[in-house]
Amino acid sequence: MAADQLQRFLFDGTAVRGEIAQLESTYQEALANHDYPEPIQHLLGELLAACALLTATVKLGGTLGIEIRGSGAVNLLMAESNPGNHERAQRLRGIARFDHEAVAAAGDTSLHGLLGDGKVVITLDPREGRRYQGIVALDQPTIAGCVETYFAQSEQLPTRLWLAADNQGAAGLLLQKLPAESTSLAADADGDAWDRLNHLAATITDDELTGLDTRDVLYRLFHEEQPRLFDPAPVMFACTCSRERFGAALHQLGADELRGLIEERGEIETQCHFCNTTYVFSPADVEALIEDPDASSPTMH
Incomplete structure (x- = not known):
């Protein structure tokens, strides 16, 4: 697999576009410091790849999040991203919440076997x-x-995805049929392209998607179609947590509850679920937050 990246491509003479996301270090960093069983690692890897593909597809100037909320041994799979470009990497992160004992006892480790009934929530939060x-x-x-x-x-756009993850990396392939008004093609230009390209893409195996270089994947699937490639865009793991954001959240608890926590614990320790960074607020820090939610100090573990 190549460096973590998104590769856009287009089939000239058709109304079909595509993307491939390949994640290795991004995936490994998302798993680091979390005791995720292997089935959850793979589901989270697929979700990270899907999030990367969607962020590039919808061209959102803000945060995109995908949450899968379930009623089973796993109650949440979540991935979030912020867009990038050819010079600045797309920033991606993810998390899973689950019952260790229930997952260990689960005989079915498929998506439905682990999450049960639930819903998928896709949130687009633009800067403006x-x-x-x-x-x-x-x-x-x-x-x-x-x-x-x-x-x-x-x-309302015909879209197909193929997602895969193993112990080393995660990857995804997306094909999308563009609306007629967004192309200059005649209505009858290569009318069977969508079905033909989907048939070819469906021959990809999980091992090929996660193990081959992007260009090798494209050659393996579409060497007779000659897709036009754009410059690849980098992807990286990055968390948006900060001491200031946690301080603002604590401020919302109110003075009485904050002082009660300090009296009980001596200090308030908070931890980011995405990256496991710990932020510690001393009694003096808490008093400063009560007076000013923007107040902070550099104490961080």
């Missing part, structure tokens, strides 16, 4: 404009199928 949420039922056997349902219902 209104926040949007699309919700679909967790009624498909795979994460890819759930995301395809979201595109069919919310974006």
